[in-house]
Amino acid sequence: MSIFSKLQAGLSKTTRQLGAVFASFTGANDDFFDELEETLILADVGATLSSTIVEELRAIVLKNALKGVDEIKSALTDILTEKLGDNKAGLSINTKPSIILIIGVNGVGKTTTIGKLATRYTNQGKKVLLCAGDTFRAAAGEQLSIWAERSNADIVRREEGADPASVVFDAISAGKARGVDIIICDTAGRFHNKSNLMNELAKICRIINRELPDADREVLLVLDATTGQNGLMQAREFKDTADLTGIVLTKLDGTAKGGIVYAVANELSIPVKLIGVGEKAEDLIDFNPREFSEAVLA
Ligand SMILES: Nc1nc2c(ncn2[C@@H]2O[C@H](COP(=O)(O)OP(=O)(O)OP(=O)(O)O)[C@@H](O)[C@H]2O)c(=O)[nH]1
Ligand SMILES: [Mg+2]
Known part of the structure; x- marks a missing residue:
């Protein structure tokens, strides 16, 4: 198993639950956003942050008139990524020692x-x-x-x-x-x-x-x-x-x-x-x- 697939396997419960929200998608309505928020909370994102994320997504969906699952998913990926902050990968350990x-x-x-x-x-x-x-x-x-x-x-x-x-x-x-x-x-x-x-x-x-x-x-x-x-x-x-x-x-x-x-x-x-x-x-x-x-x- 590659290292990345170990991570994917570890995340599978969350991935499945979020996947189910998108699989039952019938339109960007209150039901969808409520269900998404609940799922994020269940995934340990925390109540306040989950609500913020969903509100931001709602605003973007409205503003850009996003309709398809893929577009909405991609907008959510952007928001989630942004919540992780500016993350320069790797450790800075350049001096000796x-x-x-x-x-x-x-x-x-x-x-x-x-x-x-x-x-x-x-x-x-x-x-x-x-x-x-x-x-x-x-x-x-x-x-x-x-x-x-x-x-x-x-x-x-x-x-x-x-x-x-x-x-x-x-x-x-x-x-x-x-x-x-x-x-x-x-x-x-x-x-x-x-x-x-x-x-x-x-x-x-x-x-x-x-x-x-x-x-x-x-x-x-x-x-x-x-x-x-x-x-x-x-x-x-x-x-x-x-x-x-x-x-x-x-x-x-x-x-x-x-x-x-x-x-x-x-x-x-x-x-x-x-x-x-x-x-x-x-x-x-x-x-x-x-x-x-x-x-x-x-
Ligand atoms: N599945 C899994 N187990 C891990 C991971 N990291 C550590 N463990 C296991 O968690 C247990 C505790 O790990 P340690 O590295 O001893 O933890 P520690 O913080 O040094 O613990 P103390 O010295 O008692 O404070 C061990 O059984 C590790 O093998 C991980 O990423 N995944
Ligand atoms: Mg130890």
Whole structure:
């Protein structure tokens, strides 16, 4: 299965439901627009945004006297794409070293995403150093070590319970000394309590600012797309602590409905940069707003 077909398979429920709305299309009337709005809400787009999208579509259909299903679908694709904002694909990590900090609550797919990124960049001939900043669980460092081995990346790892910010400090020092291209930091998704987690993250951010003031940096918040609107709440909290540069939405191959991408991008004004469509090293896609919207309406 190609990576893109994994995404299409993951989105199939939403695609089918939207397809049904268009299949029963008898004219651009209230019934059609109401049904479309309901379907968008069911797909996790969120009530407010779904209503905005449908109102915009209604206006365009009226203004341009659109009648056919294909024209209306194409107008909807444009509106959906536009809601995803200006999305320059790819990460900006051009300095040597540059750093990627991966954050998010537990279980969303942080460590797996790091494994995928490490694989991508070592395959491009880049020297990658992983930083086991999740010292909360011993198993976390173990899991990252396995990814380091698989992807031919280096790793800086310390004992369980070590201060996460000091592991990041060590990784940055090692990265500079060894002349690596990219340092990718894992972090814990869980701590003794939530304020501890945010304090630790703030400390890590301060260390990065201090030790790599001029380096390119991506701070990526990983969200599990299957958790729907709950992901939005997580994003708001993390946004207050770290200067997020992008979102990684994982598990879009699963039972996710896809609409959450629009809710996240629109409400947080943070670009979705990558999507995860499986557990394997290659299951990572650079997010492309138009491609995604076309897949949703396929
Ligand atoms: N289907 C699917 N599963 C995924 C994806 N990304 C991660 N997973 C799975 O989700 C589970 C959790 O992934 P981890 O990478 O360990 O998540 P984490 O955020 O590092 O979790 P903590 O370290 O506990 O905070 C694992 O079983 C992964 O294989 C994805 O894109 N699709
Ligand atoms: Mg992890």
